[in-house]
Amino acid sequence: MSEDIQETESIPFFPDHVSTELKVVVGILAIVVLIGLWGLIHPVGLQEPADPMNTPLHVKPEWYFLALYQLLKFIPKTVGAVAPVLALGVLMLWPFIDRKADQTPRARRIRLIVTSILVVILIALTIWGEVS
Amino acid sequence: MPELNKRRAFSIFITILLLGAIPLITALAKDTATVQSSGIVQEGEIFTQAGENAFIGERPNASLPPPPDKDSCLHCHITGEDKNLWTPLARWFLFGTMGLFLGYGLYRNAGTLVSKKPWKPIPQRIAEWVDERYQISAPLSKVLSKPVPKYALHWWYCLGGITAFLFIVQGTTGILLAFYYQPTPETAYASIQFIESQVRFGAAIRSIHHWAANGMILMCVAHMLRVFIMGAYKPPRELNWVSGVLLLTLTLAFGFTGYLLPWDQRAFWATTVGSEIAGSLPVIGNLALVFLRVGWDVSAQTLSRFYALHIIALPLLTVAMMGAHFLMVRRQGIARPL
Numbered sequence: 517m518s519e520d521i522q523e524t525e526s527i528p529f530f531p532d533h534v535s536t537e538l539k540v541v542v543g544i545l546a547i548v549v550l551i552g553l554w555g556l557i558h559p560v561g562l563q564e565p566a567d568p569m570n571t572p573l574h575v576k577p578e579w580y581f582l583a584l585y586q587l588l589k590f591i592p593k594t595v596g597a598v599a600p601v602l603a604l605g606v607l608m609l610w611p612f613i614d615r616k617a618d619q620t621p622r623a624r625r626i627r628l629i630v631t632s633i634l635v636v637i638l639i640a641l642t643i644w645g646e647v648s
Numbered sequence: 649m650p651e652l653n654k655r656r657a658f659s660i661f662i663t664i665l666l667l668g669a670i671p672l673i674t675a676l677a678k679d680t681a682t683v684q685s686s687g688i689v690q691e692g693e694i695f696t697q698a699g700e701n702a703f704i705g706e707r708p709n710a711s712l713p714p715p716p717d718k719d720s721c722l723h724c725h726i727t728g729e730d731k732n733l734w735t736p737l738a739r740w741f742l743f744g745t746m747g748l749f750l751g752y753g754l755y756r757n758a759g760t761l762v763s764k765k766p767w768k769p770i771p772q773r774i775a776e777w778v779d780e781r782y783q784i785s786a787p788l789s790k791v792l793s794k795p796v797p798k799y800a801l802h803w804w805y806c807l808g809g810i811t812a813f814l815f816i817v818q819g820t821t822g823i824l825l826a827f828y829y830q831p832t833p834e835t836a837y838a839s840i841q842f843i844e845s846q847v848r849f850g851a852a853i854r855s856i857h858h859w860a861a862n863g864m865i866l867m868c869v870a871h872m873l874r875v876f877i878m879g880a881y882k883p884p885r886e887l888n889w890v891s892g893v894l895l896l897t898l899t900l901a902f903g904f905t906g907y908l909l910p911w912d913q914r915a916f917w918a919t920t921v922g923s924e925i926a927g928s929l930p931v932i933g934n935l936a937l938v939f940l941r942v943g944w945d946v947s948a949q950t951l952s953r954f955y956a957l958h959i960i961a962l963p964l965l966t967v968a969m970m971g972a973h974f975l976m977v978r979r980q981g982i983a984r985p986l
Contacts, residue, residue, distance in 0.1 A: 530792035533800070540806050541813055548817055548856055555855020559844045565837045566916035568945070575917040578903055580865050584925075593928040601929070608893040611886035618879055628877050635873070 579646070583638050586645035659758060800982045807871035812970060814864040818902075821857040822959065829909065831955040833948050836911035861903060868899050880983035888976045891969055898966045905958040908951060919954070920946050 527533055577585050588596040606613075618624065760767050779785045799805075828847055830839040843850035872892060875881055881889035908919040923946070927937030942949035 525798045526795035527798055527801075528792075529794045529796050533796040534792075536801055537806070537809055540809065544810055544813055544817075548860060551859045552849070552852035552856045555852045555859075556849070558855075559851040560855050560858045561844070562837065562840055562910055563912040563914045566833070566911045566913055568916065570913075572913050572917060575914075575921050577918050577922060578907055579862070580900065580903060581922070588925065593925070594930055597925050597927075597929045597933070604893065604897060608890050611881040611883070611889045614881075615883055617882055624877065624879060627879065631873055631877055 576645070579642060582645035583641035586641045586648070655761065659761075794978075797982060797984070799985055804874050805982065807867055807874055811864055811867040811871055812974075814860050814867060815966065815970070817860045818857060818864060819963065821853050821860070824853050825857055826959055831909070831951055833911055833951060836909065836951065840910050861906065865899055865903060868896050872896060875983075878983065878985055885976070885980060885983060888973060888980070891973045891976070895966065895969050895973060898962055898969065902958065902962050902966075905954040905962065908946075908954045909958065911951065916946060919950065 576582065584596070584600055587599070591599070756767055775785070825843065828839055828843045828850070830836060840854070843854055845851075847853075875889065875892065904919075904922060908915045923937055923940040926940055927933045929936055938944070940950070940953075941947070942953050
């Protein structure tokens with residue numbers, strides 16, 4: 517961690533900081549090219565063409581909506597529709613709710629723990645939605 | 649009229665010589681083509697068998713590859729007949745590169761010869777030319793020399809940057825896909841098949857677009873978690889957090905609208921179920937459903953709407969929001985860790 521770094525220590529944006537960013541960009545680009553090569557061997561592919569008359573047995577959304585999809589199995593539909601909207605609203609207005617400037621590492625640790633629990637619940641719901 | 653000295657006269661002479669060589673070479677090349685055509689007509693016999701009897705006689709130049717609709721193999725049409733190194737693409741590349749080098753060398757030598765001054769690199773010339781007119785270098789260097797704290801070099805500070813870079817990747821590959829994609833229920837599925845099987849590197853481009861979309865959502869969430877845990881949303885950075893949450897929403901909207909575009913079973917039914925959930929919202933449910941589906945069912949209009957949202961509305965909103973996000977970070981600096 518960075519406890520011993522002094523506040524005044526800084527580097528110029530260009531070229532020092534930009535060159536570091538560039539290294540990250542080149543790394544990501546290399547991964548992107550590898551994904552492209554992988555795609556040439558194993559294309560993303562398609563399922564059967566869409567057929568409004570024929571409902572498939574298991575309709576699953578993309579993985580980032582899976583947690584919500586799994587949650588909807590246990591709660592009423594209206595609540596399930598309102599919950600994500602409400603969650604996004606609270607998330608968006610969070611800085612206006614939690615305004616106290618924190619000076620201690622303790623507040624940060626609490627946030628870390630709360631976030632970890634939420635993330636674990638989300639991941640669990642996603643995996644549950646995937647296997648069920 | 650400027651004085652016609654020896655050097656100038658010489659360079660004009662050389663120019664005329666080079667310009668004169670072009671029609672000469674073209675004429676010679678045409679002769680070679682007619683001589684060789686007898687050998688290439690035999691390849692044309694494939695088309696004779698296909699019932700195109702009058703075809704060979706009418707073809708203006710036998711050395712050209714057949715037109716795309718007469719060619720059974722699209723890749724062969726683009727690359728020409730297989731002659732190893734001498735396929736047209738290789739020829740274009742080799743002669744093009746040689747031509748660029750030659751042109752640059754001629755320009756550089758002629759430039760120093762005429763001006764009798766040491767050579768200045770072309771980027772420097774362009775920079776000076778622009779700066780002379782718009783005085784851009786002083787404000788630019790002020791922007792570029794702004795100090796960045798050293799702690800911003802930790803890896804968890806580049807999650808947002810990676811998200812932004814993946815957005816650029818998505819934009820680029822998305823434009824490439826839009827060249828071939830057709831947003832109608834009859835043709836969407838076939839056009840994706842065409843991209844994956846016929847378009848050069850089409851499968852790679854689609855694969856990158858697909859996986860980078862997932863990566864973008866992951867990175868977006870990771871960036872948000874980092875900001876939340878470190879408390880970087882606290883005053884005075886509230887609006888930056890708000891714009892960030894909006895960007896996450898836009899990214900998810902990208903995912904939702906893009907998912908329908910392949911028009912396969914999964915796409916169709918995921919959209920049906922997704923818009924149904926939106927439809928069960930209290931009060932505005934039906935309005936949301938009709939807005940998403942353009943009617944009561946997922947139809948051709950839904951596809952058009954999702955396509956327009958995916959490639960026009962959402963990108964414009966995202967770019968604007970990203971601009972605001974970056975400007976705010978820039979203005980306030982990166983939040984100091986505890």
